[in-house]
Amino acid sequence: MKDSVHTVVEVCVGLNCALNGSYMLLENIRKHYKIEIGVISDNGIQLLERECGRFCNCSNTVFIDGVAYKNSTFDSIVKYIDAQNIKSYLYN
Numbered sequence: 814m815k816d817s818v819h820t821v822v823e824v825c826v827g828l829n830c831a832l833n834g835s836y837m838l839l840e841n842i843r844k845h846y847k848i849e850i851g852v853i854s855d856n857g858i859q860l861l862e863r864e865c866g867r868f869c870n871c872s873n874t875v876f877i878d879g880v881a882y883k884n885s886t887f888d889s890i891v892k893y894i895d896a897q898n899i900k901s902y903l904y905n
């Protein structure tokens with residue numbers, strides 16, 4: 814476990830996103846990075862659940878460092894997480 818966060822990933826688990834599979838998306842992200850929810854990983858990623866992000870018509874919604882990524886799929890969001898994590902690592 815690392816003590817500094819480079820990238821915060823919040824998966825919306827509000828009703829619309831949950832009905833559209835956000836818990837499965839959360840679990841797939843967790844498995845992909847081999848991390849636990851709420852625990853800062855060795856590479857500085859913190860994965861969290863969050864309530865409705867107000868983009869319900871574009872579910873699933875995932876926030877990476879506070880920026881909303883709408884209509885997220887596992888493949889799309891992993892690319893954004895990797896890109897943001899590398900950027901945060903290099904510039905912070």
Ligand code: FES
Nearest residue numbers: 827830866868869
């Ligand atoms: S339920 Fe996810 S944005 Fe509203």
